[in-house]
Structures are given as C-alpha cells and as structure tokens.
Amino acid sequence: MTVLLVLLGVAALVGFVLYTSLVGKKNQVENAFASIDVYLKKRYDLIPNLVASVKQYMNHEADTLAKVTEMRARATSGSVGTDEKVALNNQLSAGLGRIMVAVEAYPELKANENFNQLQRALNEIEEQLAAARRAFNASVTDFNNAVEMFPTNILAGMMSYKRRTLLVTPEAERANVSVGDLFKS
C-alpha cells in the first residue's frame, strides 16, 4: 500500500516538474516575442528623425522616404494583426536598407554629424533587433523540442501545445541588394 502511495507521489511530482517546465518554455517564447516588439518600437521612434534629416538631401529618394513614413504610420496605428505587422516590418527593414545604401550617393549627407549619429543609432537597433529575433528563435526551438520529445510530448499533447514557427528572413531581404536596381527608378 505504502509502495503504491510513494509511486503515485513520485509520478505526480515528475508530472508537475514537466508541466512547469513546459509552461515556462511557452511563456519564454511569448516573452521573447514581446521583446522583439520593444526593439521594433525603438526603431519606429527613430524613423521620423531619420526621414527628416535625410529629406533635404535625397531628392531622388522622395518616393522611398514617403513609403517608409507611411509604413511606420500603419505599423504603429495598432490596428494591424501579428502577421501583417511582421510583413510591414519586413518591408520597413527593406526600405531602411535602401535608404542606407542610397546615402552613398550623397557625400554631404555622409559628412553630416547629425546623420552619422542617426546611422549609428539605426545600426545599433538593427543589431539588437537581430539579437532579439535570434533569442526568439532559440526559445521557439527549445519549446518545440519539448513539444516533440519524450516525455514532455505526452503532456504537451494533453495541453494541446503545438509547434511554433521560427522567424525567417523573407526571400526579398535575403537576396543580395542590387545597387543598380536602387538607382533605376
């Protein structure tokens, strides 16, 4: 009788430990996702300054600047869903990348102290954003391992936890930037 009780106790304890580790991993994923948001927000804050400081120099990029400003407004409006937000931010990254490449054609802008500061700040945020994305992917991998591996997979099935998808770089961003294309329009 006591043996049975002890066995039950041990089983309950193991179940509890597995349960808490699973929930912890799930929350870790959400937390990591939220911290990407923090850096995205920082980047939104930087964009108006950046656009304002380059506008007077970059006559040929007025189109790109307007698009970036508009995308930022949409992304911060709060009415977009998660998927749309991810897509918007990918486009935003591409737009900012284009501006930074186009800067090469404007020597007086490159020499501008204020712009240099902004460029450093943007580099910094992009670097942190990349780190946050990698941290997110690492916690998703951790969570997915728990969902698929024995013994946590049994509990995960009961709690109907599903695999989460990793953040991947969109095809357009992964392709090499063609400087020629940037100056075509």
Add this chain to the structure above:
Amino acid sequence: MPSPVAFGDFHASTLAAPLRELEARRLRLVRLAFAAAGVAVGIAALAILGLRENGLWAYVPLGIALIVLAVLFFSGQSSFRADFKRRVVTEVIRFFSADLRYHPTGSVSRAQFRKGDLFRQRIDRYAGEDFVTGRLGATAFEFSELHAQYKTTTRTKNGTRTTWHTIFKGLYFVADFNKDFRGRTVVLPDSLQSAFGFLGQKLQSLNFTRGELVKLEDPEFEKAFVVYGDDQIEARYILTPALMRRMVELRRKVGGRVYFSFIGSQVHVAIPSSKNHFEPRLFGTLLHVEAIEEYYQDLALITGIIEDMNLNTRIWTKA
C-alpha cells in the same frame, strides 16, 4: 607584421649595442652555471668515494664554492633578466607601436581579474609580469602574464601541510568592447557538451551560479564553448554570428582553451599557457634575429585579438 627587412634594420640599428653587451653577460652566466654544476659533481664524487671518516674537511671549501657560485648566478640572472626586458623587450614593443607602454614587473590588477568573473575561486596568491597597456586603433587594451593560486592546508602527522593550486596561469587580456552593454556574458570552454552531447547541455543548464545558459546557433561554436548570461538578448547582441566565427578561429589560433567574458563594456580574454613570454633565453645566443623576432610575434598574436574580434569596427552608438 613588418617586412623581415624592416625588422632586420631595427635589429641591427637599435638593438645591436645592448644585445652585444647582454650576450657577454649571458655567456658569463652560462660559465657560472657550468662551474656550479662542476662543483656539485665534485661533491657527489667525494660522497660516492666514501670520504667520510677524516675527510669531512674536504667538503667545506667545495660547499662554500658552490654557495658562492649559486649566489653569483642567481643575482646575475635576475639583473640580466631585468636589463634585457628594459633594454630589448621595451624596444621591440615600442617598435611594434609607439602607443604601447611596457611595465616588465607590472600586471593586470587583481580587481580587474576579479571583475572578469571567469575564475571564481578564492585567490591566495596573485602574481604577474610583462604588463602592456595602450591603444590600437579605437580600442584601448591591457594584458599581462598572470598566475593566480589558492591554497589548501591538510593535517598530517607532523603538523599541517600547505598545497598551492593554480587557478589560472597564462595570458590575461582586457580590451574595451565596441558595443555598450549592461549585463554580463561569460563564454567558457566547453567540456561537458563535447563529451556528452545533448545530455551534457542539459547538465550545463543546471549551473545556477553562472546565470542562464545561452544556446547559440553556430554548432561549431556550441561544441567549443558554453555561454552563460544575465540576458538572452544582450548575449546575442554581443555574440553575433560573425563574432562567434571569429572566436572559434581565435581558439584555433591559440591552440587550446580560451575563456571570454563580456562585462562592463569590456571584453576579458584568458588564455592558459605554460610558456613564460618575453623572457631572455639563457642557453642559446641572443644575437640571432629569430630570437628577438619571437617577442614580436608573441605581441602580434596577443594584440591580434583586437583584429580577430573586430573591436576596431565602431559603427554602433559607442564611439
């Protein structure tokens, strides 16, 4: 690396005079060492031949001679070392870069070593030499040889016995990092995971004293190192995929274990090594260029960490 010609010129012009003088002193020291060895052999021979009963007096002059020779040798050697470092190594370091300062008897401070947080044992004895500080490009740095030890005392029949254990012996390098950060990220050589794979990684995550285990994407890096940090994102902000490749490369270059810690906007690099760097050799001529070039190469290897880790790239908010 300067061209062999440039180094040869420097060797022939700046170092020729001091090296000639030091070489003469080295030869005197070698003769002293041989003389002392000869006397020691003589004493041993007497002992073997069994001159015990009335021949004890024979030992006295030999014993005195040995002591005198030994005193002469050791005092000569220490001033030879000091002069060699002052007149030759200092010049080699100045030739490497005018922005470096060399203190033969100085070392990275104990507080700095503690701050790096790589070796956490209590330190009972701390010594170092060959301290170099300066700046290359945008990066300020310092390094020295260090030997940190702790002691244990055990009770034996005849009282207590003290044993000294090495915590760290080798080169310790500290440089300004090119990004700002607040927390602490420690990169240690990995012994568990390379031996036990996935299970080893499970065990690593149980190391509570070090903070959270940070799992990174680069499989080669993960095999070589284990990373602990306060902040998962900050650790990745510091350890970009490019820097991870560079760290694996650096490990290959020094050919052994390397420790890194990123703390207080600095990077600390500890390279265990049994070689005593920047020392003159006693047996072997000082006059060959190769003998001196070795100091230059050692210096290039250590300060190369700055280039190896790309610390002079300053495109982020930290100037």
